[in-house]
Amino acid sequence: MILVQLLNLVHNVLIILTHPIWDLILISKWKESISFLLSFSLILKVVFRRYKAMQLRILTIVLYCLLQMRVSFASAMRASAAAWRRQYPSNSVAELPPRKLASAWHRQHTSRTVAGLPPRKLCSLGTGEQVHVLSYNSLPGKVDEFELRVQTLASQLLEAHRGVSDVRICHPRCGEVAFVVTMVSKAESDVFEAQVLPKMSATLEDVVEGGSASFSRSGSLMPRAHSLTSLLDYLKGSLVGKHYSEHDIAGVRGELGRWFPRRSEYEQYVHWDLESPEKYTRNVVYSSSDMEVLLMCWPPHTRSSLHCHDGSSCWVAAVEGVVHEVQYIEPAYDKGFIASQLRDPTGAVGACGALRVLNVQPIGMPATPTTAYTNNSVGLHRIENRTDQPALTLHVYAPRLRKMKIFKENADGTAHVTVAALTYMSEAGEKTGLWGKHTDPDGVLDVHAWNIMSEARNV
Numbered sequence: 296m297i298l299v300q301l302l303n304l305v306h307n308v309l310i311i312l313t314h315p316i317w318d319l320i321l322i323s324k325w326k327e328s329i330s331f332l333l334s335f336s337l338i339l340k341v342v343f344r345r346y347k348a349m350q351l352r353i354l355t356i357v358l359y360c361l362l363q364m365r366v367s368f369a370s371a372m373r374a375s376a377a378a379w380r381r382q383y384p385s386n387s388v389a390e391l392p393p394r395k396l397a398s399a400w401h402r403q404h405t406s407r408t409v410a411g412l413p414p415r416k417l418c419s420l421g422t423g424e425q426v427h428v429l430s431y432n433s434l435p436g437k438v439d440e441f442e443l444r445v446q447t448l449a450s451q452l453l454e455a456h457r458g459v460s461d462v463r464i465c466h467p468r469c470g471e472v473a474f475v476v477t478m479v480s481k482a483e484s485d486v487f488e489a490q491v492l493p494k495m496s497a498t499l500e501d502v503v504e505g506g507s508a509s510f511s512r513s514g515s516l517m518p519r520a521h522s523l524t525s526l527l528d529y530l531k532g533s534l535v536g537k538h539y540s541e542h543d544i545a546g547v548r549g550e551l552g553r554w555f556p557r558r559s560e561y562e563q564y565v566h567w568d569l570e571s572p573e574k575y576t577r578n579v580v581y582s583s584s585d586m587e588v589l590l591m592c593w594p595p596h597t598r599s600s601l602h603c604h605d606g607s608s609c610w611v612a613a614v615e616g617v618v619h620e621v622q623y624i625e626p627a628y629d630k631g632f633i634a635s636q637l638r639d640p641t642g643a644v645g646a647c648g649a650l651r652v653l654n655v656q657p658i659g660m661p662a663t664p665t666t667a668y669t670n671n672s673v674g675l676h677r678i679e680n681r682t683d684q685p686a687l688t689l690h691v692y693a694p695r696l697r698k699m700k701i702f703k704e705n706a707d708g709t710a711h712v713t714v715a716a717l718t719y720m721s722e723a724g725e726k727t728g729l730w731g732k733h734t735d736p737d738g739v740l741d742v743h744a745w746n747i748m749s750e751a752r753n754v
């Protein structure tokens with residue numbers, strides 16, 4: 296009997312502690328709470344008289360406690376939702392669906408345009424984010440009301456979470472405000488324009504000059520992009536050292552990818568060999584012992600020789616059109632060539648093993664890289680323009696590439712190799728006069744000129 300009384304006491308205490316009356320009191324519904332408490336206690340007494348079994352009593356108490364906990368939680372959630380609604384009315388931008396990740400959209404829209412496709416845009420280098428800028432000026436006698444509504448709008452925008460990557464609100468003085476809202480994609484930007492901007496305008500319509508924004512613009516977020524000048528400044532400051540192992544390969548590649556080429560910047564370096572249209576041309580944009588930057592011009596269906604890069608790094612960036620980089624495994628060299636190279640490091644000629652393709656990758660197509668990198672530890676390579684359109688590429692060699700091996704396949708599958716110097720069609724925008732009939736048919740090497748130069752310099 297004492298145990299039953301004790302259980303009844305515990306039961307009543309639990310009812311008081313777990314009952315949603317505390318939540319209900321907070322929202323001024325104490326009458327309903329007390330009524331609920333009394334009616335439930337009455338039902339419980341009837342049930343207990345009918346079923347005397349102790350197990351049933353205990354089970355009933357446990358179930359009741361669980362029920363009360365659930366009711367308490369639901370009540371708390373209702374109170375929270377009510378508070379949320381009071382803070383953000385039904386037209387609140389904060390009620391929009393959850394923010395979507397923009398990565399898929401970015402992957403789709405950040406590719407660069409090539410010949411035959413729509414013109415490339417500066418925004419295509421960036422994230423694809425869209426910015427809305429709106430500024431409002433209060434009517435002279437409506438400053439207080441204007442400030443109040445701006446404060447409400449600011450709260451809603453700062454809490455907005457659909458498609459928003461950034462919200463800035465510039466409030467230079469009372470009666471003036473500028474909203475800068477950045478959306479993660481064009482699609483989300485369209486939703487913002489269709490659903491949110493009209494509500495903002497309606498909110499401020501009767502308290503601002505002209506009944507609308509004094510300034511309203513939207514467009515792409517300006518990405519961090521290089522001009523040719525800033526790219527060269529970066530390269531000059533970054534590319535030092537005497538070997539490719541000293542370079543930040545990925546870092547330089549990333550900066551090259553941020554260059555937005557404008558024809559007016561590199562027009563002076565575009566030269567074609569009109570006498571030999573099968574040759575591509577090499578044009579010096581910048582040269583020092585640490586680095587050289589070349590603009591190469593590729594007529595349709597031209598290609599370079601297969602070559603190595605000595606101890607230099609070689610970065611390639613698409614400027615106009617599409618090229619293919621074909622990489623080869625470095626072959627084994629004939630003993631005679633190795634001996635010849637030891638005697639004459641700059642003019643050796645010899646034989647090597649079969650040439651095997653390692654990889655082929657387009658550069659500059661939509662959804663393909665716009666840059667490439669190689670050095671002798673990667674292998675050999677050549678650049679090909681396989682298209683019917685001219686192509687331009689920017690090449691960065693560090694340190695400056697003075698000599699390299701070029702390779703040619705023989706009919707029997709073996710190949711021969713030559714070490715020779717490089718020659719240029721133009722330097723600083725002016726034709727060198729060295730580019731002519733002696734230039735290798737591949738358009739790269741002037742072995743004859745190199746031999747003359749070697750003799751003159753005794754190297």
Ligand SMILES: [Fe+2]
Binds near residue numbers: 602
């Ligand atoms: Fe190369």
